[in-house]
Amino acid sequence: MARDILSTDRLRLREITLGDLPFLHRIFGDEECMRYYPGIKTFEETESWFRRLAFDSYANHGFGLWAVVDRESGALLGDCGITLQETSAGMEPEIGYHLWRDHWGKGYAVEAATACRDHALDALGLARIVSIVRPDNIPSGRVAERVHRRRETFVKPVPPEGGRMEFYLSITDWT
Secondary structure, eight states: OOOEEEEOSSEEEEEOOGGGHHHHHHHHTOTTTTTTSSSOOOHHHHHHHHIIIIIHHHHHHSOOEEEEEETTTOOEEEEEEEEEEEETTEEEEEEEEEEOGGGTTSSHHHHHHHHHHHIIIIISOOSEEEEEEOTTOHHHHHHHHHHOSEEEEEEEEETTTTEEEEEEEEEEEOO
């Protein structure tokens, strides 16, 4: 049984299970959902992503990507959680999320990300939590503006070409 992590008015965030991977691959294999990523993922790449950022991260860090579930219907909507990502300040805890497109524009991303932010700062005792967003990803930029206190810009390498891209780094910290 997957362990519940967080609960909001409309959502429950719980540990991801292997049984969630087919639905999550629907997101990661969809061009529209992955528009701001280097590309879509195969099922094997999706499984590897969640092995690293969910299953292994739970064991190694006590956090990771969690399943986002509608409390009323029990339907899986996507994932949201905290992972370690490279930023201009080094490895930092970052809030990331992916929802199936039928669930976009309903406030679920803000609700889940806000719960993750509060969990990171309060329950986990982290001093700082960020979100990394491409400047052209206007919808995620709006989510980050609602979840975080301030925004900076930083440049990071982008695989597979090895080029560099500018990102917004939205930040909430105790300062």
